[in-house]
Amino acid sequence: MSDTSIRPKMERETLRDLLIRKLPVLLVPLLAIAGLLAIGNPASWVTLTAAGLAMGMMIFIMASGLTVVFGLMDVINFGHGAFVTVGAFVGFTVLAWLGGWTAPPSVMMNLAAVLIAILAAMVVTGLLGYAFERVIVMPVYGQHLKQILVTMGGLIIAQQMIHVIWGPDEIHLSRPETLQGALVIGEAAIEKYRLLAVSIGLVLFLGMRHVLKHTRVGLLVRAGVENGEMVEALGYRIRRLFLLVFMTGSALAGLGGVMWGLYQETITAHMGSDIMVMVFIVVIIGGLGSVEGCFIGALLVGLLANYTAFLAPKVALISTIGLMVVILMWRPQGLYPVVKAK
Amino acid sequence: MLTRLLSGDTPRSGILTVFLLLILISLAFAPFLFPGTKSLETAARICIFIVLVASYDLLLGYAGIVSFAHTMFFGIGAYGTALALSATGAGYFPLVWGTVAGAIVAAIFALAIGLFSLRVKAIFFAMVTLAVASAFAVLVSQLSWLTGGEDGLNYRIPRELTPAFKLIGGKVFGVTVNGKVLAYYLVFVASLVLFLIMLRIVNSPFGSTLKAVRDNAFRAEAIGYRVVWYRTTATVLSAVMAALAGSLLAIWLRYTGPATTLSMEIMIDILLMVVIGGMGTLYGAVLGVTLFILAQTYLQDFMGVAAEATSSVPLVSALVAPERWLLWLGVLFVLSVYFFPTGIVGRLRERARASGR
Numbered sequence: 182m183s184d185t186s187i188r189p190k191m192e193r194e195t196l197r198d199l200l201i202r203k204l205p206v207l208l209v210p211l212l213a214i215a216g217l218l219a220i221g222n223p224a225s226w227v228t229l230t231a232a233g234l235a236m237g238m239m240i241f242i243m244a245s246g247l248t249v250v251f252g253l254m255d256v257i258n259f260g261h262g263a264f265v266t267v268g269a270f271v272g273f274t275v276l277a278w279l280g281g282w283t284a285p286p287s288v289m290m291n292l293a294a295v296l297i298a299i300l301a302a303m304v305v306t307g308l309l310g311y312a313f314e315r316v317i318v319m320p321v322y323g324q325h326l327k328q329i330l331v332t333m334g335g336l337i338i339a340q341q342m343i344h345v346i347w348g349p350d351e352i353h354l355s356r357p358e359t360l361q362g363a364l365v366i367g368e369a370a371i372e373k374y375r376l377l378a379v380s381i382g383l384v385l386f387l388g389m390r391h392v393l394k395h396t397r398v399g400l401l402v403r404a405g406v407e408n409g410e411m412v413e414a415l416g417y418r419i420r421r422l423f424l425l426v427f428m429t430g431s432a433l434a435g436l437g438g439v440m441w442g443l444y445q446e447t448i449t450a451h452m453g454s455d456i457m458v459m460v461f462i463v464v465i466i467g468g469l470g471s472v473e474g475c476f477i478g479a480l481l482v483g484l485l486a487n488y489t490a491f492l493a494p495k496v497a498l499i500s501t502i503g504l505m506v507v508i509l510m511w512r513p514q515g516l517y518p519v520v521k522a523k
Numbered sequence: 524m525l526t527r528l529l530s531g532d533t534p535r536s537g538i539l540t541v542f543l544l545l546i547l548i549s550l551a552f553a554p555f556l557f558p559g560t561k562s563l564e565t566a567a568r569i570c571i572f573i574v575l576v577a578s579y580d581l582l583l584g585y586a587g588i589v590s591f592a593h594t595m596f597f598g599i600g601a602y603g604t605a606l607a608l609s610a611t612g613a614g615y616f617p618l619v620w621g622t623v624a625g626a627i628v629a630a631i632f633a634l635a636i637g638l639f640s641l642r643v644k645a646i647f648f649a650m651v652t653l654a655v656a657s658a659f660a661v662l663v664s665q666l667s668w669l670t671g672g673e674d675g676l677n678y679r680i681p682r683e684l685t686p687a688f689k690l691i692g693g694k695v696f697g698v699t700v701n702g703k704v705l706a707y708y709l710v711f712v713a714s715l716v717l718f719l720i721m722l723r724i725v726n727s728p729f730g731s732t733l734k735a736v737r738d739n740a741f742r743a744e745a746i747g748y749r750v751v752w753y754r755t756t757a758t759v760l761s762a763v764m765a766a767l768a769g770s771l772l773a774i775w776l777r778y779t780g781p782a783t784t785l786s787m788e789i790m791i792d793i794l795l796m797v798v799i800g801g802m803g804t805l806y807g808a809v810l811g812v813t814l815f816i817l818a819q820t821y822l823q824d825f826m827g828v829a830a831e832a833t834s835s836v837p838l839v840s841a842l843v844a845p846e847r848w849l850l851w852l853g854v855l856f857v858l859s860v861y862f863f864p865t866g867i868v869g870r871l872r873e874r875a876r877a878s879g880r
Contacts, residue, residue, distance in 0.1 A: 257646050320861055325646050327860055329589045330798060334857035337791060341850035345841045454787065458657045461650040469646075498661045502654055509639065 227369035235375035237483025238382025243437030246430020252470025262453030263339035268435025269442035291357035310431025468515025578764030584803035587737030600769025633762030675780020801866025
């Protein structure tokens, strides 16, 4: 009897289908290999790849909040850059206070100072995110046009307030002692700070994946992205969930701001809006609403920007736009389209 | 006749009519009513920005598309004229073909961006244009062999349009009618014509369809209008108008640089002008531009006085410092999006309708 029972026929995926499905993931190593071939010199390739990964991770930190907010509530926040800037300014202020901790060459003390600065920045931007959501975004749910305009207005106000509080000049601050300089492996030099950036970004990505895939909140967020009304009908207050996500996204932008500020060692009131260009490109490449896509997009943009800056500095500026165009020609909704026609 | 000239889109509000007439008369006789270089500069700026902002309203107010690349098209037009004039020297022929070439390039760019990003989602367009426009601005400042980089281009325009040229020997109403006044009238007439053309466009069947697409794209598609085609055409039209405004600026200033045409600040200014004046009506652009530029030029003096007066209160004086005028316009902008999304013109028209006119 058991011989004749009907079994569901599971067709094995052919290798070709598997490759096509996994191609977005393979893009990053493919780009790295292409970079190696184009650059030729392995030592500079290692340096550039590390720089690209670090840059990608920082962009990912800033972009992840934006993409989840969009996925969950169909809200696009053009003022996201304000959180980046505010985070950077708060972080720098705290680091300047903790000058005694950043000057001595003790790894623990330096890292502690950076950690405190990051925490302060995240708390401030998180609270700011709360205010931003309540005051600016909440009245315009579901109206894209007004959202874009109002969040843009919020960005203008935030930038001007930074001028009022911190003054109009840019602020310089050197990195803590032990995070300066580079590790030399063979002939390749990798800046220490970039290693820190890569590790923070990686931990964050894995943490986010874990939260989204294996916790109850994550389940609700994913369900909300899929069908918000249904989640509400089941008795969950999606607005509250959204507020939480918005605050987290803002705090992450603040974290990204501190990291970017330390990377550049100079911050200005309009740094946020400058970075937002990159963040938007990444979010579009990844597919609006997708964390994985955002991660891959950020790494691609980071690597490509660094490779082309080395190979052809003039082209570097438009290379990321070119990447976006190519990806959108291939997949008009981005690498991982999450948000269906809303 | 007048209604025909305005394409049937009359102001429909007494107060609005008065304001518009006031602005029209002031601009038409600006060299004689407000003698002096600064006020003539302001008047010309208002004319050019009315075209620029109206063309943006064509996109934002009528088609419901948010673009951040409007300064890019403005810049393309300005650089088209500037490059033609600096390549071949002063003359009307390069002036015309530079302007036309700028408009064509802008149209091609707009077509490419529109076809590419408007198919998916309107919100994509906002992000894509932001990215493209900033890349374009950086590119222009980098390609210094062509565009003069950050310094921009200085060039000569036909002699009849420069202050050195005297049209009549004597003075008219105490003002020497020199080439600068002629140049102003070139800007003024061109702006007026372009504005009336845009008024014609938005009041044509095409304009009505655009509004339908804006209000309910799904239904418009269902009725049988090709939404993508309408949106892309609106983008191209508004880009061409912006490029022509850019050419006017290039002729007026005799200088073209990234700061005067491509900067993000100008994009934000345009956004503020459209929203405060009133989206979805071209008269909103007229009022918004006039108020904004007058505020930009004269509000700062007023705020300086306020800052002096409150100099003993630390935070307040920082808030009302003349450099912070954008802060208050930002607040006004957010408030107007919430409370009167139709802007000043929409408000005035509502009042007129309520009082039973």
